[in-house]
Amino acid sequence: MNISQVKRILRNYLSDRASDKEKMLIEEYLQQAWENKELPADADIHRLVVLDNIRKAIRPKVYLRWISAAAASILILVLAGTSYNYRDEITEWIHPMPKILVVAEKFRIKKILLPDSSIAILNAGATIEYPENFRGKFRAVRINGEAYFDVVPDKHPFVIESPNLQIKVLGTSFVVTDSNTTLLPKVSVKTGKVAVAAANFTQQISADEELIFDLFKNQINIVHHQDINTDWTTKSLVFNDNSLKEVFAILTDLYKIQIRCKDVDITNQKFTGAFEANDDLDDILRILEVSYRLHILKNHDGIIIK
Numbered sequence: 001m002n003i004s005q006v007k008r009i010l011r012n013y014l015s016d017r018a019s020d021k022e023k024m025l026i027e028e029y030l031q032q033a034w035e036n037k038e039l040p041a042d043a044d045i046h047r048l049v050v051l052d053n054i055r056k057a058i059r060p061k062v063y064l065r066w067i068s069a070a071a072a073s074i075l076i077l078v079l080a081g082t083s084y085n086y087r088d089e090i091t092e093w094i095h096p097m098p099k100i101l102v103v104a105e106k107f108r109i110k111k112i113l114l115p116d117s118s119i120a121i122l123n124a125g126a127t128i129e130y131p132e133n134f135r136g137k138f139r140a141v142r143i144n145g146e147a148y149f150d151v152v153p154d155k156h157p158f159v160i161e162s163p164n165l166q167i168k169v170l171g172t173s174f175v176v177t178d179s180n181t182t183l184l185p186k187v188s189v190k191t192g193k194v195a196v197a198a199a200n201f202t203q204q205i206s207a208d209e210e211l212i213f214d215l216f217k218n219q220i221n222i223v224h225h226q227d228i229n230t231d232w233t234t235k236s237l238v239f240n241d242n243s244l245k246e247v248f249a250i251l252t253d254l255y256k257i258q259i260r261c262k263d264v265d266i267t268n269q270k271f272t273g274a275f276e277a278n279d280d281l282d283d284i285l286r287i288l289e290v291s292y293r294l295h296i297l298k299n300h301d302g303i304i305i306k
Contacts, residue, residue, distance in 0.1 A: 097131040104145070107242070107250050109235050109277075114141070118158065121148040121233045126179075146177040148233045164213060168195045175228065186212045188228045235274040237284075244269050244292070248305070255281045258302030266294065266305065 012018035104110035104122035112120045115133045122128060126145025134140075139158045151158045153171025160167040162178035164185045172192025178185035187196050188210040195204050196211050201220055205211050210226040213219075232238060237254070239247060245267035248259045261267050269292060275284050285303070289296050295306045 097133060097135060099129050099131055101127065101129045103127045107237055107239055107246075108254075109232065109238060114139075116152050116154060116158075118152045119150040123147065123232060124238050143176060143178070145179045146175065148175045148230055149173065164198060164215065166197045168197070169193070175230065183215055184212055185215070186210055188226065190228045190230060232274065234277060236277040236279065238274045239271050241270050241272050243267060244271055244288070247271050247288070251281065251284065257281070259305065260302060261305040263306060266292065 012022055102110060102112050102122065104124055104126045107124050109124065110122040110126075112122070112128060114120055114130055116139055118139070120128055120130075120141070120143075122143075123146035126143065126147050128141055128143045128147060130141040134156065137156060139154065139156050140161065141159070142161045144163060149158075149160070149169075150173040151169050151171050155170075158169050158171075160176060162176055162185065163180050164178050164182070165176070165187065167174075167176060167187055169192065172194060173190040174192075174194050175188040175190070176186075177188075187194060187205065189205050189207050191207050193204055193206050195202065196213075197203075198213055198220075200218065203211060203220060203222070205222060208224070208226055208228065210223040210228070212221045212223065214221065237250065244261070248261060248267070251257075252259045271288070271291075273287075275287075285296055288294060297304045297306070
């Protein structure tokens with residue numbers, strides 16, 4: 001019996017659409033769970049707790065089809081040796097772990113502390129989705145965009161799903177660049193080793209190596225002795241040929257202070273640069289003031305730039 005069959009049988013049972021054979025299977029296992037006082041030696045603590053819950057949920061001499069949906073759901077974890085092998089997938093199917101979605105807004109770098117204390121840093125525009133807590137065999141997250149990871153070592157592999165790649169590690173630091181619009185997704189390893197997989201390949205790369213996947217040619221290229229750029233991970237704001245009008249708008253939103261500039265010759269000028277996470281507004285304005293020979297006036301109404 002595979003996980004799909006187990007799901008189908010339980011779904012039919014809970015919706016009162018199960019065949020007589022399926023009902024017999026469910027109720028037979030429940031009866032065995034009730035009567036069986038001993039478990040195999042290799043049963044883990046989680047399975048012991050599940051069986052105890054089932055025993056408490058079933059009253060003797062009460063027809064088993066009237067058990068609660070919750071008890072029937074828990075049943076799936078002890079249906080058979082095969083279904084036990086799928087306990088993580090089944091648990092997630094029955095009781096999904098709540099997910100957290102984090103979005104790095106335009107021009108902004110976002111740092112996230114994951115449930116296992118690993119660190120993810122999103123470049124501007126990137127997203128990450130991860131569970132409130134990691135459980136089961138893997139620590140799995142999903143990203144879209146560019147993200148840096150510093151993964152805490154653990155026996156449970158850390159798995160990253162991106163639009164075109166799957167990355168698996170135990171503990172290392174690396175950068176993933178992959179999105180729905182990326183033509184050359186890549187993985188750049190700073191420390192440790194990383195296993196990268198896609199539709200037609202699986203490749204392991206090590207520190208100072210970069211794997212580039214050409215979607216058009218359907219082939220990979222590995223660059224050795226690569227200088228992995230992680231400077232952006234220490235920044236808080238990143239601009240690339242953006243107008244000063246956009247820069248002022250972002251600063252207004254970030255620091256909650258009105259910045260006004262009516263001179264279009266100033267606002268149309270382009271700016272490329274990044275600001276450190278510990279830079280305050282005065283530091284940023286000072287850099288802009290010197291770079292563009294601006295005159296900046298601060299008063300109780302906000303900031304006026306001429």
